[in-house]
Amino acid sequence: MSKLLAVSSGPHIHSGRTVRSIMGDVLIALAPVVVASVLLFGLRALILYVVCVGVCVACEWVTQKLFHKPISVSDLSAAVTGVILACNLPVNIPLWMAAIGCIVAIFFTKQLFGGIGSNIANPAIVGRIVLMISFPSAMSNFILPNFAPDGMASATVLPQIIGGSEEAVMPGMLQMFFGIRTGCAGETCIFAILLGFAYLVYKRVIHLETPIAFVATYLLFSLMVGNPFANGRIFYELMGGGLLFGAVFMVTDYPTTPGTRLGRVIFGFGCGLITFLIRFYGSLPEGVSFGILLMNMLTPLINRLVLDKPFGWAKPEKKEGKA
Amino acid sequence: MKKKWQILTNGIIKENPTLVLLLGMCPTLAITTGVISALGMGLATTFVLVGSNTVISLLRKFVQKTVRIPAYIVVIAGFVTMVEMLMKSYLPSLYGALGIYLPLIVVNCIILGRAELFASQNTVGDSALDGLGMGAGFTLALCLIAAVREFFGTGCIAEIAITEEWMPGMTFFILPAGGFFTLGMIIAIVRYITEKRNRDPQKNCREREEEFCESCPNRAICQNEKEG
Numbered sequence: 440m441s442k443l444l445a446v447s448s449g450p451h452i453h454s455g456r457t458v459r460s461i462m463g464d465v466l467i468a469l470a471p472v473v474v475a476s477v478l479l480f481g482l483r484a485l486i487l488y489v490v491c492v493g494v495c496v497a498c499e500w501v502t503q504k505l506f507h508k509p510i511s512v513s514d515l516s517a518a519v520t521g522v523i524l525a526c527n528l529p530v531n532i533p534l535w536m537a538a539i540g541c542i543v544a545i546f547f548t549k550q551l552f553g554g555i556g557s558n559i560a561n562p563a564i565v566g567r568i569v570l571m572i573s574f575p576s577a578m579s580n581f582i583l584p585n586f587a588p589d590g591m592a593s594a595t596v597l598p599q600i601i602g603g604s605e606e607a608v609m610p611g612m613l614q615m616f617f618g619i620r621t622g623c624a625g626e627t628c629i630f631a632i633l634l635g636f637a638y639l640v641y642k643r644v645i646h647l648e649t650p651i652a653f654v655a656t657y658l659l660f661s662l663m664v665g666n667p668f669a670n671g672r673i674f675y676e677l678m679g680g681g682l683l684f685g686a687v688f689m690v691t692d693y694p695t696t697p698g699t700r701l702g703r704v705i706f707g708f709g710c711g712l713i714t715f716l717i718r719f720y721g722s723l724p725e726g727v728s729f730g731i732l733l734m735n736m737l738t739p740l741i742n743r744l745v746l747d748k749p750f751g752w753a754k755p756e757k758k759e760g761k762a
Numbered sequence: 763m764k765k766k767w768q769i770l771t772n773g774i775i776k777e778n779p780t781l782v783l784l785l786g787m788c789p790t791l792a793i794t795t796g797v798i799s800a801l802g803m804g805l806a807t808t809f810v811l812v813g814s815n816t817v818i819s820l821l822r823k824f825v826q827k828t829v830r831i832p833a834y835i836v837v838i839a840g841f842v843t844m845v846e847m848l849m850k851s852y853l854p855s856l857y858g859a860l861g862i863y864l865p866l867i868v869v870n871c872i873i874l875g876r877a878e879l880f881a882s883q884n885t886v887g888d889s890a891l892d893g894l895g896m897g898a899g900f901t902l903a904l905c906l907i908a909a910v911r912e913f914f915g916t917g918c919i920a921e922i923a924i925t926e927e928w929m930p931g932m933t934f935f936i937l938p939a940g941g942f943f944t945l946g947m948i949i950a951i952v953r954y955i956t957e958k959r960n961r962d963p964q965k966n967c968r969e970r971e972e973e974f975c976e977s978c979p980n981r982a983i984c985q986n987e988k989e990g
Contacts, residue, residue, distance in 0.1 A: 539932070572939075573932035
């Protein structure tokens with residue numbers, strides 16, 4: 440009774456969502472991606488997922504013990520980071536390298552900045568980028584998936600299609616859609632990614648603005664260069680590389696993306712633009728992770744630029760000059 | 763004698779120019795990719811520091827206050843030119859490795875900082891000792907950062923292979939990003955150790971602040987402002 444009558448400041452209504460339930464939903468959305476990659480790349484992919492999740496969770500637990508913080512392993516966020524990082528690695532990467540990526544992600548990117556909600560960049564992306572610039576050869580050593588037709592090039596799709604080399608046998612559109620191409624573990628099967636996307640949208644876990652702004656910006660810029668439909672280039676660009684995986688699972692991370700709708704559109708625009716610039720004019724084949732990381736860094740600035748109006752806020756009336 | 767010893771060790775631990783005062787970040791980040799070039803840089807800077815501190819201390823009564831900075835720069839540049847010429851003729855490979863960062867010692871803020879804060883107010887002997895201590899602190903810090911970066915980056919320390927054969931180095935540590943990362947981590951560890959050693963629950967905040975002010979190089983300026 441006294442609780443009912445006591446006057447307290449807002450917020451008064453709790454949606455009932457917890458970190459654990461949101462992260463659980465993300466894990467469910469990632470399930471099709473995991474299943475698809477195990478089907479495509481075999482048992483080795485499963486081992487990679489197990490190792491990444493294991494190291495991430497263990498690292499979080501050890502760090503929190505060491506820093507005398509409450510143990511929050513059960514909120515599943517470390518497990519999500521582990522799965523997303525594993526999705527971003529080539530399947531046959533040495534496992535100790537994957538473990539280094541996990542430690543970079545959890546210890547250096549997340550826990551040193553204060554744990555969940557306080558990290559300034561997406562842990563999985565930092566893990567991937569540190570691995571990418573540290574072990575460039577291991578990080579671009581892709582294997583052919585199961586069901587691959589004979590003579591399919593084991594090189595990645597993107598540099599070939601953007602660089603315009605004609606010799607390689609390109610996977611067909613349907614093969615691209617179901618992920619029968621070389622690439623990182625989780626990024627190839629577009630069908631599975633879209634399933635996860637549908638689930639996240641249905642559960643209202645992610646905001647739609649960022650992924651849409653991201654992909655739309657990228658396509659818009661790409662349409663302006665050369666002939667985008669020659670050899671179906673634009674479709675390969677959309678489905679090759681990590682564009683869609685990034686758009687669904689990585690630009691929708693709460694702490695590292697802006698808190699307002701307009702801010703998220705700006706965020707997605709920046710990601711798309713940087714991805715486009717790196718893919719077309721940079722020296723690296725893929726720019727999704729760098730684009731997202733750079734925009735993560737700009738997120739506090741975007742948050743300051745675009746402020747939501749407080750409820751009930753009115754523009755202060757101009758004082759009328761009195762004669 | 764104890765005071766002399768304090769002046770010497772001040773630069774190595776309490777006011778380490780790189781890890782505590784955060785001066786001279788440009789050479790720190792740029793040349794710490796290998797222990798050998800870090801050691802060369804540290805020793806060259808130490809030589810310039812001792813020389814310029816001595817000469818500036820000798821000149822402290824003659825130089826007009828308004829033109830002191832240009833005068834200091836001329837003295838420092840003279841010593842840097844000496845180092846450059848000597849290194850070019852006797853250590854050409856190190857000269858090549860340090861590149862543009864060798865002449866840039868002229869604008870290293872540790873040297874100008876010590877000239878302004880110490881040499882221009884103290885006797886010749888003290889100033890030379892201060893230069894030696896600061897130079898040693900700088901050299902040690904550079905070597906520490908370089909050892910970490912070189913070990914993780916290439917698997918060697920001072921070009922002697924340690925884990926190179928079993929494990930490829932992480933290029934990340936050789937790149938500038940790794941430089942910032944290593945510097946930040948080492949500063950954090952040094953802070954943690956010094957905080958832990960100095961933590962005394964009996965002391966109140968006020969006392970702690972005074973103790974902190976004691977070691978602050980900007981103390982004179984700060985106190986002037988407080989009083990005036």
